[in-house]
Amino acid sequence: MNTRTALLNSAESAARQRGYDGFSYADLAQEVGIRKASIHHYFPKKADLALELLERYAAGFMDDLAEIDTANSSAADKLRAYHTLYRDALVDGTQLCLCVAFSAGRDSLPEPVLRVLNQFHADSITWLTRVLSIATDDGSVAGLTDAEAEAHATLALMEGAQLVARAADSAAPFDRATAAFIARLSAPSTH
Amino acid sequence: MNTRTALLNSAESAARQRGYDGFSYADLAQEVGIRKASIHHYFPKKADLALELLERYAAGFMDDLAEIDTANSSAADKLRAYHTLYRDALVDGTQLCLCVAFSAGRDSLPEPVLRVLNQFHADSITWLTRVLSIATDDGSVAGLTDAEAEAHATLALMEGAQLVARAADSAAPFDRATAAFIARLSAPSTH
DNA sequence: ATGAAACTACCTACCACTAGGTAGGGTGGC
DNA sequence: GCCACCCTACCTAGTGGTAGGTAGTTTCAT
Secondary structure (H helix, E strand, O other), X not given: OOHHHHHHHHHHHHHHHHOOOOOOHHHHHHHHOOOHHHHHHHOOOHHHHHHHHHHHHHHHHHHHHHHHHHHOOOHHHHHHHHHHHHHHHHOOOOOOOHHHHHHHOHHHOOHHHHHHHHXXXXXXXXXXXXXXXXXXXXXXXXXXXXXHHHHHHHHHHHHXXXXXXXXXXXXXXXXXXXXXHHHOEOOOOOO | OOHHHHHHHHHHHHHHHHOOOOOOHHHHHHHXXXXXXXXXXXXXXXXXXXXXXXXXXXXXXXXXXXXXXXXXXXXXXXXXXXHXXXXXXXXXXXXXXXXXXXXXXXXXXXXXXXXXXXXXXXXXXXXXXXXXXXXXXXXXXXXXXXXXXXXXXXXXXXXXXXXXXXXHOOXXXXXXXXXXXXXXXXXXXXX
């Protein structure tokens, strides 16, 4: 594998475990099998690495959302898939969504990284609002009134559920916290 | 003011802004007006400080919950007050609930601190489950089915809403994310 | 009532260690 | 010959933490 990609991969899992301040060039160097100084050849500053890392992550996430859109026809199915995305990102409570991990330590984030982070949130809200609007029309989510308000609530719920799971070092709290949300969705389409 | 208390206060606001790794003895020393080494007189290790800090915070939070219980009779009112607690802790999106701030960087937390953190979550769930059970009976929260599941969801929602607000450095996202929750509560009692 | 002992609350000066980052050199493939 | 790639060696600034000292206060037996 490409050294550059190896560095990004290593940085991603470290950042999702310990946040932006929680991983160092020394860590990456050891894991990738390269000298610390050599990393600067690919990423002159840590800010450069973090920016590319988050951009890659956000892009991948948006791709996943697009794929969810094509693979699932009903709004309820899309939301179930969205939930699975966050659930799978947990990996037994050891890893967070990169955006959750970065949000917490936002004070130490370089400004460009912060912009991408906010863009990620905005894009997530756009997607959720669209799907929840469909759900409002077809009635596949129980008790829906305001799609946009519900979109913000859903995003906060997923991120918060990840956080409590991380604190407990287990995926169980995530499942408990999101059970009520899943219960509101109409039965899966079986075509 | 007591030097010890001044140190705890300074540490609290710093930790709620930047997490456990994000504040140093040097920072505290400067803010309190004392030499760095002198802090060790009160708190030999940073772990000691963090433990006492979180214990104080958790105790204060539980006191607030007890006060909410006596000051509000209806379940809906109690939940509104609970929401206000998290909302007020934000301070324009610059400060998080200490437990949210600590959860994110849980890897660097000393083990005793982690225990108090998990206890805080457990106590919160207990309180929420009790209040939501009452709400299930008196019907003051719309669309309630499982009180305990809803308790976990509510905690995750509050913590997640704080997190997105922190990322945006504004309280507005918190209000948007929790609007749907508030809308489910029956009208305030006016006696 | 007084003087020694002990304690509180700070200080200066330092430790070992890690962080991100830099300067400059070697080497192998196009 | 060039340049991507990786190296050794080093820097500055910070981290939590320690050693040892010093005023001022409290305690207490004589």
